[in-house]
Amino acid sequence: MTDETVLHDLLRRVEVLEAEAEIRRVQARYMFLCDTPIPEPGVADDAHRIQLILELYTEDAVWEGVGEYYDDQFGRAEGKAAIRRHFEGFWGSRQDPELLLNAHYLTSEQIHVDAGGETATGQWIHMQPWLFSDGRALLRSSRLNNAFRREDGVWRITRTRTENVFVAPLPNDFAEAYPRASVLMSV
Numbered sequence: 001m002t003d004e005t006v007l008h009d010l011l012r013r014v015e016v017l018e019a020e021a022e023i024r025r026v027q028a029r030y031m032f033l034c035d036t037p038i039p040e041p042g043v044a045d046d047a048h049r050i051q052l053i054l055e056l057y058t059e060d061a062v063w064e065g066v067g068e069y070y071d072d073q074f075g076r077a078e079g080k081a082a083i084r085r086h087f088e089g090f091w092g093s094r095q096d097p098e099l100l101l102n103a104h105y106l107t108s109e110q111i112h113v114d115a116g117g118e119t120a121t122g123q124w125i126h127m128q129p130w131l132f133s134d135g136r137a138l139l140r141s142s143r144l145n146n147a148f149r150r151e152d153g154v155w156r157i158t159r160t161r162t163e164n165v166f167v168a169p170l171p172n173d174f175a176e177a178y179p180r181a182s183v184l185m186s187v
Contacts, residue, residue, distance in 0.1 A: 012117075020111045022155045023120055023148050030056050030157065031104035031126070039182035046091035053087060054080055058149055058156045069164035070142070097134035101178045104128050106144075120148045120155075125165065131178060137170035 033040060033053050043049050057063075063083045065074025077086040108125040124144045131137045147159035 015117050016113045019113045019117060019120060019150070019155065023111050023113075023122055024109070026056055026148065026155050026157060027122060027124065027144075027146065028106065030160075031106060034102070034104060035182075036099050036102040037179060037182045039184045041185045046088075050084060050087045050091065054084060056157050057083060058151060058158050061156075061158050061160070063160045065162050065164075067163040069167070070162060074162070097132040097136065099130065100133055100180075101131035101175070102128055118150045119158075122146050122148065126162075129170065129175075131175055135172040137172065137174050139166075139168045139170055141165040141167075 030053060033049055033056075038049055040049070040052065043052065057080055059080055060078075061080065061083060062076065062078050063074075063086055064076040065071065074086075077083045105127045106124045107127070109122070110124075111120060111122045113120040122144070123146075125141065126144055127139065127141045129137065129139050142162045142164050145159075145161045145163075146157060147161075148155050149158045150156075
């Protein structure tokens with residue numbers, strides 16, 4: 001191996017590691033912005049939250065729920081305008097009962113950057129507890145198979161694809177202490 005070959009190989013490996021780290025941050029930011037109460041300071045309403053989420057997506061992105069449980073519940077949204085409508089349907093109307101808490105936990109991560117370093121896929125398993133104002137609670141789990149593309153040096157989501165693993169009811173009022181608003185990142 002020549003010094004030039006070794007240097008080229010090391011450069012490629014560093015680029016892959018940097019791509020994986022940025023993709024991990026994009027996916028985690030998406031989940032962070034979907035949490036309730038939202039921990040992002042300065043987000044006054046759901047329209048602002050949705051705009052921040054959309055900034056993570058490419059113009060031609062697809063958001064879809066697949067499989068026997070998610071096909072009818074989530075469907076498929078193609079393009080940013082459709083993805084916006086999807087999220088407005090979730091957050092845009094007053095829910096009854098109100099969603100008080102929803103926290104996303106990601107695990108079992110696999111990120112695969114293509115040989116050219118401009119596209120990638122990532123798989124995760126995701127869990128989230130849901131608490132509602134009427135005392136009901138549930139635990140959801142899904143598998144994610146997402147795709148990413150680098151545009152102008154920035155990694156963005158080109159596909160969010162989620163498939164149900166399970167939905168399990170939790171005992172009513174099982175959580176005793178949870179925040180009404182997040183102050184985690186406030187000064």
